Amino acid sequence: MNCKISYFKTTGKIVSGVGAIKTLPDEIRLLGGNRVFILTDEGIVGAGICDQVLQLLEGNVASVSVYGKVPPEPPLETIDECLSLAQEAGCDLIIGLGGGSAMDVAKVVSVLLTSEKPLSQLIGINLVEKAGVPKILIPTSAGTGSEVTPIVILTDQQENLKKGVVSDFLFPETAILDPELTLSLPPGATAASGIDALIHAVEAYTSVNATPMTDHLAVRAIELVVANIRSAWANGYNIEARMNMLEGSLLAGQAFANAGVTAVHAFAYPLGGEFHVPHGVSNAVMLCAVLRFNMIANLQKFAALGKLLCPDISSTDVKVLAEAGIRLLEELIIDLKLPRTLRELHVPKDAIPRMAEGVMKVTRLLANNPRRLTLADAKCIYQEVY
Numbered sequence: 001m002n003c004k005i006s007y008f009k010t011t012g013k014i015v016s017g018v019g020a021i022k023t024l025p026d027e028i029r030l031l032g033g034n035r036v037f038i039l040t041d042e043g044i045v046g047a048g049i050c051d052q053v054l055q056l057l058e059g060n061v062a063s064v065s066v067y068g069k070v071p072p073e074p075p076l077e078t079i080d081e082c083l084s085l086a087q088e089a090g091c092d093l094i095i096g097l098g099g100g101s102a103m104d105v106a107k108v109v110s111v112l113l114t115s116e117k118p119l120s121q122l123i124g125i126n127l128v129e130k131a132g133v134p135k136i137l138i139p140t141s142a143g144t145g146s147e148v149t150p151i152v153i154l155t156d157q158q159e160n161l162k163k164g165v166v167s168d169f170l171f172p173e174t175a176i177l178d179p180e181l182t183l184s185l186p187p188g189a190t191a192a193s194g195i196d197a198l199i200h201a202v203e204a205y206t207s208v209n210a211t212p213m214t215d216h217l218a219v220r221a222i223e224l225v226v227a228n229i230r231s232a233w234a235n236g237y238n239i240e241a242r243m244n245m246l247e248g249s250l251l252a253g254q255a256f257a258n259a260g261v262t263a264v265h266a267f268a269y270p271l272g273g274e275f276h277v278p279h280g281v282s283n284a285v286m287l288c289a290v291l292r293f294n295m296i297a298n299l300q301k302f303a304a305l306g307k308l309l310c311p312d313i314s315s316t317d318v319k320v321l322a323e324a325g326i327r328l329l330e331e332l333i334i335d336l337k338l339p340r341t342l343r344e345l346h347v348p349k350d351a352i353p354r355m356a357e358g359v360m361k362v363t364r365l366l367a368n369n370p371r372r373l374t375l376a377d378a379k380c381i382y383q384e385v386y
């Protein structure tokens with residue numbers, strides 16, 4: 001039983017359902033926005049989703065500016081560029097439209113607009129001193145859960161490291177979840193972002209900071225993602241699967257925003273930072289090896305996860321149940337044609353020692369991990385998945 005004092009925090013308002021995007025002008029009005037700055041990426045612009053949003057805003061606000069080039073794994077330099085443009089536009093409301101990168105950049109630009117301190121002094125935990133300009137986040141993939149997390153992950157290209165800004169001021173005022181915006185997401189991105197959502201839920205569930213409330217959210221997220229990810233991957237236009245994936249990603253985000261993610265994400269960060277492996281892909285590669293390492297630390301919880309993933313299994317042996325759950329996750333990764341080794345990602349073997357050192361620096365996440373981890377363990381785990 002977890003007897004520690006716990007807190008539960010989430011996004012103020014969540015608007016969700018088919019056609020939910022049509023509420024955007026009303027939500028902007030409710031937040032007092034009139035000069036809107038949209039942060040999005042080239043894929044969203046190319047898919048016509050940004051134009052769709054611009055049409056909705058026509059005649060409803062005084063001005064709209066768009067930055068349409070947020071890159072994946074956004075570097076610190078992108079934030080400086082976006083901040084200057086947002087200041088020039090005199091914006092009073094920020095919209096993050098896209099995957100985790102566009103939403104993360106929107107979150108951090110929002111707080112920088114009112115901050116007396118530069119970005120370099122906000123990197124870390126609870127260093128943001130006041131609320132930013134209001135922000136509305138609109139996910140166009142189901143995975144990061146960024147619309148309900150107080151975290152922004154950026155890439156320091158000089159140090160080849162992921163860096164995080166963590167602050168309650170990063171929660172958006174409003175999130176809008178509309179599955180129609182996710183229909184055109186290609187299968188590869190659907191698999192990578194969907195598996196990221198599943199990993200958020202699994203890691204929150206097995207985190208040392210899990211609470212009954214985060215467990216409840218994580219369990220439902222796991223059920224939704226496992227039941228729908230194959231359908232969404234196989235036919236992106238399956239609106240029901242897309243809605244369930246958005247819901248699963250949201251619940252997983254709420255769970256990990258409060259319980260934290262663990263070592264799978266810590267192992268994924270060096271792969272993203274140095275080798276630019278997409279976030280969901282790097283997590284998928286590391287998932288099962290890290291879970292096998294971790295399960296001994298809390299066999300009861302990993303057995304409960306196994307029972308959830310394999311409800312028909314008759315064994316009551318906790319190790320058998322825990323292993324069955326991990327095997328089911330492996331099958332899922334195979335079905336979705338996600339890579340399973342570092343070799344497939346063209347990561348050189350001699351990078352393992354420095355990547356292992358990188359893992360050990362992600363103390364924010366290792367603190368949530370059920371099993372203590374040494375540098376030697378980290379090297380072994382990378383070698384296992386080579």
Ligand SMILES: [Fe+2]
Binds near residue numbers: 196265279
């Ligand atoms: Fe993630």
